[in-house]
Amino acid sequence: KQEVTQIPAALSVPEGENLVLNCSFTDSAIYNLQWFRQDPGKGLTSLLLIQSSQREQTSGRLNASLDKSSGRSTLYIAASQPGDSATYLCAVRNDMRFGAGTRLTVKP
Amino acid sequence: DVKVTQSSRYLVKRTGEKVFLECVQDMDHENMFWYRQDPGLGLRLIYFSYDVKMKEKGDIPEGYSVSREKKERFSLILESASTNQTSMYLCASRTSGGAGELFFGEGSRLTVL
Numbered sequence A: 001k002q003e004v005t006q007i008p009a010a011l012s013v014p015e016g017e018n019l020v021l022n023c024s025f026t027d028s029a030i031y032n033l034q035w036f037r038q039d040p041g042k043g044l045t046s047l048l049l050i051q052s053s054q055r056e057q058t059s060g061r062l063n064a065s066l067d068k069s070s071g072r073s074t075l076y077i078a079a080s081q082p083g084d085s086a087t088y089l090c091a092v093r094n095d096m097r098f099g100a101g102t103r104l105t106v107k108p
Numbered sequence B: 001d002v003k004v005t006q007s008s009r010y011l012v013k014r015t016g017e018k019v020f021l022e023c024v025q026d027m028d029h030e031n032m033f034w035y036r037q038d039p040g041l042g043l044r045l046i047y048f049s050y051d052v053k054m055k056e057k058g059d060i061p062e063g064y065s066v067s068r069e070k071k072e073r074f075s076l077i078l079e080s081a082s083t084n085q086t087s088m089y090l091c092a093s094r095t096s097g098g099a100g101e102l103f104f105g106e107g108s109r110l111t112v113l
Helices: none
Strands: A004-007 A010-014 A019-025 A030-036 A045-052 A054-061 A061-068 A074-078 A086-091 A102-107 B004-006 B009-011 B019-025 B031-038 B043-049 B063-071 B075-076 B086-093 B108-112
Touching: A004 A086, A004 B004, A004 B075, A010 A019, A019 A030, A019 A086, A030 A061, A030 B043, A045 A054, A045 A061, A045 A074, A074 A086, A074 B019, B004 B031, B004 B086, B009 B019, B019 B031, B031 B075, B043 B063, B043 B075
Parallel strands: A010 A102, B009 B108
Antiparallel strands: A004 A019, A019 A074, A030 A045, A030 A086, A054 A061, A061 A074, A086 A102, B004 B019, B019 B075, B031 B043, B031 B086, B063 B075, B086 B108
């Protein structure tokens, strides 16, 4: 059974910092990996989807990388803003299991 | 715009009641999922469906059942609600192809008294 781990569980940074969130998984036979954002009391919003054949994907200030052989993905957020404060989750396919998430707080 | 709609955002039910949570997607997706989310436990998969009339148990199916009679609709049923089923329930869908992105609804917050 696939196990997905996200470190750290919580992160607090001052506005403007660049930061990295980590996601690790135990079974490297995945189709893709998806990063999500969740605001309190809301559903999950898709941020980036990386196919197993890709090494990275970029959207605006976000960059996600994937290293299947080591079972790792990172989400890089450049020039963080208070509006980035949320919980960030990763999920791996085949079976769409999730990590517990990283709760990010960006302080003005 | 893609849409996954969960019919009820907030529900309050009593122990022993039968509860239906409805999820509808308008993207013609084959795969649909039900998760519950609890503090400290993350998202846990309850049931999923690869296509109409198909269903598979996830990690925590006990106390739940599902129905997928039409492609666009996936229902989660609590036959006899219990207080430990108080939770946030999230529905998601995706295409069956390997490249499929997962889309979520807004969630249904269920409180069982």
